[in-house]
Amino acid sequence: MDIAKGLGIIAVVLGHVLADDKESSLSQALVHTIYSFHMPLFFLLAGYTLKPENLSSFAWRRGLALGVPYLLFLVMLGLPSLAVSCAAGPIPLFGIGQCKTFAFRLLAGGSSIGGIFSVFWFIPCLFFAMLIAQAVLATARKTRLWPLLLGLLYVVAYLLPLALPVSTAVLAIGVAPLASIFVLAGYGLRHADQHGLMSPAWTSLALVGIAAAIVPQTIDMKYGHFGLPVIGLVASLSLSFAFILAARMLTVTGRLSRALSWIGNRSLVVMYLHQTIHYGLQAAGLQNAVIVTLISLVIPLVVADAVMWIIKTLTRFIEDHIHFHQGHIR
Numbered sequence: 001m002d003i004a005k006g007l008g009i010i011a012v013v014l015g016h017v018l019a020d021d022k023e024s025s026l027s028q029a030l031v032h033t034i035y036s037f038h039m040p041l042f043f044l045l046a047g048y049t050l051k052p053e054n055l056s057s058f059a060w061r062r063g064l065a066l067g068v069p070y071l072l073f074l075v076m077l078g079l080p081s082l083a084v085s086c087a088a089g090p091i092p093l094f095g096i097g098q099c100k101t102f103a104f105r106l107l108a109g110g111s112s113i114g115g116i117f118s119v120f121w122f123i124p125c126l127f128f129a130m131l132i133a134q135a136v137l138a139t140a141r142k143t144r145l146w147p148l149l150l151g152l153l154y155v156v157a158y159l160l161p162l163a164l165p166v167s168t169a170v171l172a173i174g175v176a177p178l179a180s181i182f183v184l185a186g187y188g189l190r191h192a193d194q195h196g197l198m199s200p201a202w203t204s205l206a207l208v209g210i211a212a213a214i215v216p217q218t219i220d221m222k223y224g225h226f227g228l229p230v231i232g233l234v235a236s237l238s239l240s241f242a243f244i245l246a247a248r249m250l251t252v253t254g255r256l257s258r259a260l261s262w263i264g265n266r267s268l269v270v271m272y273l274h275q276t277i278h279y280g281l282q283a284a285g286l287q288n289a290v291i292v293t294l295i296s297l298v299i300p301l302v303v304a305d306a307v308m309w310i311i312k313t314l315t316r317f318i319e320d321h322i323h324f325h326q327g328h329i330r
Contacts, residue, residue, distance in 0.1 A: 001045050003257055004247035005264030008041045010297065011243075013274045016118070017293045020282065027289070036219045036227070037239035039122065040182045042267075044240045046126060047186025052137045062130055068315045070123040072307075073272040077116055078106045091115075094279050111223050112169040116276040121222050125172035129179035136184060154181060154233065161224025168224045175221050178233075185237055189244075263297075266304035273300040273307075 015034035021027040084091065086099035095115020097105055105112045110121045136153065140146035157177035160167055167174025219227040219236065226232045250257050263270070277296040286292055 006260030043182035047183035128176035
C-alpha cells in the first residue's frame, strides 16, 4: 500500500496546486476528479491496516502515534506564523489571521484554518474516524444488524455537517463519521483481498468510479461537502479502489514502484509541509503548475527523514517518561 500512498500524496499536492488555477477548465476538471478521492483514499488505506482491539488501549496508542506529529507540525508552522501575525498583521494567502483570534483558530484546527494549515484537519479527523471504526467493529461482532448500523452511520455522517456546520471547524469532528466509513471500507478491502474476493470486481469498481465522478457534484471532505447522497460516496470509494488497482499494477515496474513506495513512506511529512512551499512559491510569483508541484513535493521529501527522526525521538521520549496504565500503549 506504500505505492498507493506515494501516488496519493502526489495527487494531493497536484490537486492543491491546480485548485488555484481558476481560469483553466482542464485544471478544474482535474481538481474535481482528484478531490473526489484523494483524502478518502488515505482514510481507506488507514483502514486497510486496522485490527480490532480494545478501544481504550487503541485510543492511547493511536493518540500518541498521531498526536506527536500533529503537535510537532503545529509548533513548527504555527508559532512562527503567530509571531508574524502579531508583529505584521494577517497574511491571507498563508492562512495567517488576526493576532487576537489566530491562536484560537490554530488550536481549533479543522475547517477554521486554511493556507499553509489547510491539511491540519486530517490527523484529528483520522484519529476520531478510527475510534468510530473500532466501535463499529466491536458492535458488529455482537450483532447481525451491522449493515443497518453502517446505514445509520452514513445518514448521520452526511447530515451532521449540514445540520451543524461548526462541527467541521473544531478538529474536523464533523467529518469523522464519514471518514470512518472509508476506514471501514479499507478494513473490508483487506479481508476481501485475503479471501480472493476482490480481483473480479476491480474493473467494474473502476468503471463505476469513473462514471460517478462525471456527475456534477462538490466533494471536499474538509468542509463537509460530500457530494450527492450515495453517489458521492460511491464515486469516492470506487475511485479510491481504482487508484489502489493502478498502484498494484505498478508493483511490476521495479524502480518506479520503489520510488513511489519511498515517497509513500514519507507522505505524512509531504502532506504537512507542501502547502508552505506551494504558497511561498506563489507569493514569489512562480505560477507554472508543474514546477510548483515538483518543488512542493521535493523539498518536503528532502527533509522528511530528519522530521521523521524527530517524531520517532519525541514519541520514544514520551513512552519512556509518561507511565500509562499497563497495556495503554502496547
